[in-house]
Amino acid sequence: MEKSLVTNEISAVKLRGVGDGFKLTLDPTMPEEVILKEITALFEPLKHLSVNTKVVLDIGNVQGYDNLIRDIKFLLKSRFDVGGVIQHSEKISGVGKDSGSTINHRSNSNKDNSRGWVTDRSDALILTGRVRSGQKIETQSHLIIAGNVNPGAELTAGGNIIVLGALLGQVYAGYPDDEYAFVMALDFRPTQVQIGGVVSIEINSEFVGKPVFATVKDNKIITEDYIKTQPFGKIQWPTVM
């Protein structure tokens, strides 16, 4: 039954991806019930992508239908958590580049920062277990080891390195030149730390038994007591690394 509906009827709604949002083209002369049903059917499989995105609504060059537009906005925002719905008009699109900037500006102001992590992606290689002497782990993303890193083991990550355990091996975060990367370990006793292009040997262990956080400051690797310093405490929103 479902199939025949799709094939026999001309669909009232068309959806396509535009830039980092969606463009919804619809025929406002169709019954509202049908339109809302079709929008729901189209957005349902895209639920995970639609959060915080902007949707441009194109109903053609017609006037009126304010109720319909309001209902569609309500549906998209309440059910699919979209960031903002704006109406596309021939006038705006005629301006060309400006239209893009207008849309961006408005959609950004609508974006919910507190939920930015829902759509922003972050890659991390998360491993459990012990990394033994002679073993090398290399990744372009962040690296999280739930376990210990023994002396003689080597970790290299394009991003940050977090060790939920004892770090006794050699680590290279921010490979090859990201000096904003950090290294963190619950027990921080590495043989060598490199962050971006800065190398540190003979790490002094003034924070024995405490979680330590290592970053680059003034071209030097600085280690700090993680709990005391709270390096991420000032960030207001959950933000993707």
Next chain:
Amino acid sequence: MEGKIIVVTSGKGGVGKTTATASIGAALALEGNRVAVIDMDIGLRNLDVVLGLENRIVFNIVDVVNKRCNLSQALIRDRRIENLFLVPASQSDNKDVLTPLGVQRVAKQLKSEFDYVIMDSPAGIEKGFENSVVAADEAIVICTPDVSSIRDADRVIGLLYARSITPRLVVNRIIPEMVARGDMLSHEDVMDVLSIDLLGLVPMDDQVVVSTNTGMPLVMQNQSLAGQAFRRIAKRINGEPEIPIQVPTAMKTGFWSKITQKLGLTK
């Protein structure tokens, strides 16, 4: 029933692989098993000396693998311990003369004839190590309580896991007095880094030197603490895993403790 091939390895040299192989092999044979100890340290053979069988070598493991003789011709029977056999290494070849395939073929034959086949691996992680572990069912990693030995053991453990062999650890040459003073790593420190199953703890024992020089197996000397530790290790391998692991403790050497020991008041 098919026997088990156990490789004794360490990565680092001089930590007691050969002594452990000879002792565990002899102890397993004393328990009534048919045991073959194989010296895989081609070019630097020692196991024959430790077992006191160096004068009886005609063929060696290289001859067997390269089909210059039968396995039975290379097996040297120990006269003191029934059911203990040695296949010596070659002293004149180098480690490249063996191939993993050849070793596997001989290992299969050994497995069908013996309950336990203990392979004494050479130091290092190169070809000699590869040849030793290729046919192994189990592995014993020997480690002394020092940082360099632990690092090498750690590397070897990683390599063994990569071959799907689960190793067990023997910490050798523990000097309890030094551990008590904090001058030597304790077995707990070693376990913290290596985190594998502990098979046994062996104290430092002067008798090892005597035993190696005289070719008298350590486990046959009842007063040897290391010998006793190896006998317990053999028992754990031989289906008695519940035997508690004894932590070597410092001997009291003071005047009063000697007297109370004599009187049987303390141990």
